[in-house]
């Protein structure tokens with residue numbers, strides 16, 4: 056990937072003449088089954104641009120999941136920057152929204168109400184543990200969108216994980232969507248960037264917005280060369296990430312203080328529930344970090360773990376031993392801490408060296 060970046064043939068992409076960017080975008084459009092594609096600096100910008108292109112009249116409303124990335128983690132950009140009103144519909148634990156709740160959220164023309172113009176899905180759904188939305192569900196929502204004159208955007212930051220896990224070609228999976236934002240720099244391993252795909256008209260408008268938002272970049276071929284390698288070489292490794300995630304989940308389930316709902320482990324994410332009230336997710340992650348295992352608390356009692364292709368089977372085994380060690384350390388260390396608070400350090404019973 057670094058060699059491809061160094062060798063990339065580049066020119067000014069703000070003027071639209073970077074050959075490597077052109078080649079990569081054409082490749083992504085073809086792969087995703089859309090007319091055109093545009094490289095953008097981040098998934099957040101990809102989603103923002105997509106929503107703004109579809110909702111180009113102030114007072115537009117976008118229907119999205121109340122547990123979706125766009126709604127929770129993108130600084131409310133669609134409203135603060137775009138003037139788009141979010142209509143949050145309840146996300147089920149599997150990342151879907153109920154079809155009848157989506158239909159009920161679609162506005163009818165009314166002087167008092169914004170105008171619904173867009174439905175957003177997220178696949179895989181991050182906060183649901185990286186679970187996949189099926190092609191049938193996606194098609195159904197696409198049908199609803201079309202029949203109401205709405206557009207469908209998919210936040211497909213991890214759409215390749217969904218495609219691989221479902222065994223559905225990615226272009227088929229997103230067929231019903233008017234636009235898709237795809238992350239290149241998470242599990243696929245490029246250094247920077249996302250790509251958005253859609254019709255030629257959509258991408259022409261997106262290009263203007265990208266420039267407005269400061270996302271037009273000159274010799275961007277350096278990044279597109281890396282992204283090309285990421286898509287070419289890493290998509291084929293995702294199934295392995297999914298297998299390793301399952302083996303991590305199985306191993307964690309054998310540790311008494313933890314529980315993972317294996318049904319939720321469909322792709323490269325594992326959400327771990329801590330079932331021992333003496334262990335907090337924060338402390339657990341701190342101890343793991345000392346052993347070079349990086350994980351994020353997702354609540355006070357749960358931890359989010361993500362696999363990628365550079366994490367080997369041995370690494371998974373190593374991580375599992377670190378979880379065991381961390382439990383030991385926290386349970387014994389907890390006693391020590393409380394004893395110190397009590398001033399009864401003599402109760403340590405020889406555990407202080409752990």
Ligand SMILES: *Cc1c(COP(=O)(O)O)cnc(C)c1O
Pocket residue numbers: 096097098099100102124125177179181210212213238249
């Ligand atoms: C990471 C992510 C984004 C945002 O991507 P950034 O590149 O971090 O801005 C959007 N949606 C989902 C589902 C993501 O996981």
